[in-house]
Amino acid sequence: MSTSPATLVEQIATSHAVGLADGARIYAGDFVRIRPKHIMTHDNTSAVMGKFKSIGATKIHDPGQPVYAIDHDIQNHSPENLGKYAKIEAFANEHGVDFYRPGTGISHQVMVEYGYVTPGSMVVGSDSHSNLYGAIAAMGTPVVRTDAASIWATGETWWQVPQVAKVTLHGTLQPGVVGKDVIIALCGAFNQDEVLNMAVEFQGEGVDCLTMDQRMSVSNMTTEWGALAGVFPFDETLRQWLHDRAEWLAGRNNPRYTPEDVERWYQTRLEAEPGAHYAVELELDLGTVIPHVSGPDHVKVMHALPEIQQEKVKVNKAYLLSCVNARLEDLAAAASVVDGKQVAEDVDLYVAAASGNVQAAAEEKGYWASLEKAGAHFLPPGCGTCIGLGAGTLEPGEVGISATNRNFKGRMGSRDAKAYLASPAVVAASALAGYICAPTQYEDHGLKTSVSVNGPRPSEGSATRILDGFPTRVEGRVLWLPVDNLNTDGIYSGKMTYRDDVTEEEMAAAAMENYDPDFAEFSKSGDIIVSGLNFGTGSSREQAATCLKIRGIACVIAESYSQTYVRNAINNGFLCLTSPALVGHLRKVHKNNDGLTIESGNAVIDFERSVISLGDADYPFSPLGEVPQEIILAGGAENVVKARLG
Secondary structure (H helix, E strand, O other): OOOOOOOHHHHHHHHHEOOOOOOOOOOOOOEEEEOOOEEEEOOOHHHHHHHHHHOOOOOOOOOOOEEEEOOOOOOOOOHHHHHHHHHHHHHHHHHOOEEEOOOOEOHHHHHHHOOOOOOOOEEEEOOHHHHHHHHHOOEEEEOOHHHHHHHHHHOOEEEEOOOEEEEEEEOOOOOOOOHHHHHHHHHHHOOOOOOOOOEEEEEOHHHHHOOHHHHHHHHHOHHHHOOOEEEOOOOHHHHHHHHHHHHHHHHOOOOOOOHHHHHHHHHOOOOOOOOOOOOEEEEEEHHHOOOEEEOOEOOOOEEEHHHHHHHOOEOOEEEEOOOOOOOHHHHHHHHHHHOOOOOOOOOEEEEOOOEHHHHHHHHHOOHHHHHHHHOOEEOOOOOHHHHOOOOOOEOOOOEEEEOOOOOEOOOOEOOOOEEEEOOHHHHHHHHHHOEOOOOOOOOOOOOOEEEEEOOOOOOOOOOOOOOOOOOOEEEEEEEEEOOOOOEHHHHOOHHHHOOOOOOHHHHHHHOOOOOOOOHHHHOOOOOEEEEOOOEOEOOOOOHHHHHHHHHOOOEEEEOOEOHHHHHHHHHOOOOEEEOHHHHHHHHHHOOOOOOOOEEEEEEEEEOOOOEEEEOOEEEEOOOOOHHHHHHHHHOOHHHHHHHHOO
């Protein structure tokens, strides 16, 4: 039993793991069953309801665990959408689950505002921006819909503890520089997938200068940085914020926690242990951060304001909304910029608060009136334009400057539009000027950063226990796919994803056809696919995993994955293994071969020793624990849940 020093993320994971022996710890790379404190779903609750019923569940295991908060399509008042919301509310009432109606606020804001997220807890959500909960010193991370249904039915799901990155923040921010500027700087400065699929822990004296609103902005956009979580420490700033929340909750007869709880948590708080292993260690001097703009079309492409404002990039629409930047400090910053001024004649400024409570506070403090007098268009508290729904979406040829978290092509409207990301103050200043600019001038002396790569946490080296019925060895022909970031469209065409009449034979034939049109003729049952970094990136479609399973592919081995892809694969009984060493070997062997699919001998996968034998050499892979073995044996996570439900 290992007692090596643990990161904060590893300690939180251990505290929520199910079935551990007394004193046992889990570490990065381990597969475990976990019982999160809460599981949040929003408009997608209806889809999870379908999953829940399909596995034969009839009652929620713990009605206090799920939270339903409607926020995505709340401007849609069609009978169909209103009917969907009514069904979700009726289901919540039937099972005694907390339900927050449209207009209450964005789901993530609701989760922190109403006290569901607490320090040291693990809170998951069926939404990629569940990372926001890390600002509360919690492990906030996304799960897919099958996981959500499993948690509803049994209180549990499976999880692989991610590798952990440490980001040390030094110094203090310059006046007018905010959390959004920090995360844009991190995304732009470290844009080579340094933290891809990792959990990020923020440390250092620089954390002290970040307010809670700013920490939520940073944690939220660790998603766009490629991370699975962004966790801050439990410090005095958070301690005071929790006391304020406890007072607020008590005033609404909703004492989800009390001041006494806060003090107890603080005295027993979890902290990263000296000597804990971090896969990568990054440093940023906050004093060198100035406002930056991301885009267009990419979060990790950034421009310093002094540089881009010289170009006078004309904007048509400006947005102050979303789960990353629509809290009270954000509205205050924008209001101070526009106070007494008018939005440019040919610019539309759209504003939506993160919640109804935030809007009420902004109205009380006069921020709302300042924005209204400047000519802002107000939208209800929710997601809306951020995801291309409702009023104010970008039209072909338009340019938007937005305080949201994503600016992917077509995300906020037309694919022929362009979107840039910036802080609320920059959005407001740009709306006034009609082009991208900052309200204050800054000198750009460059970001002061450093990076140290340590690699994944080493395995403890003991043999893996193999469950009865699970093979100890698998042998198959290796098909080398020499590409990084092979996306789900390449694996399974988007044009087939929403067809309900596709047969299994058609799914198998379509596997990889967008990547390699000859794959169907070249591959055969029992083959092993090996590919590069970030395999399965892109959409969350489950068919990108199931089509390979139906095709008869034994498993996929990659240098790294989109974790959504891995979850979908294992949830559907399809095996994914991680072996950077094997991938590195094949890169060298085939560096002069430009084929799309390359036969590369036969490999033997030894699950007990966690090695892959190819030729005369062995290449280690991350051990496959008992939890994924159980799911693979059962043919998928839904079957595991069905068995547990009898």
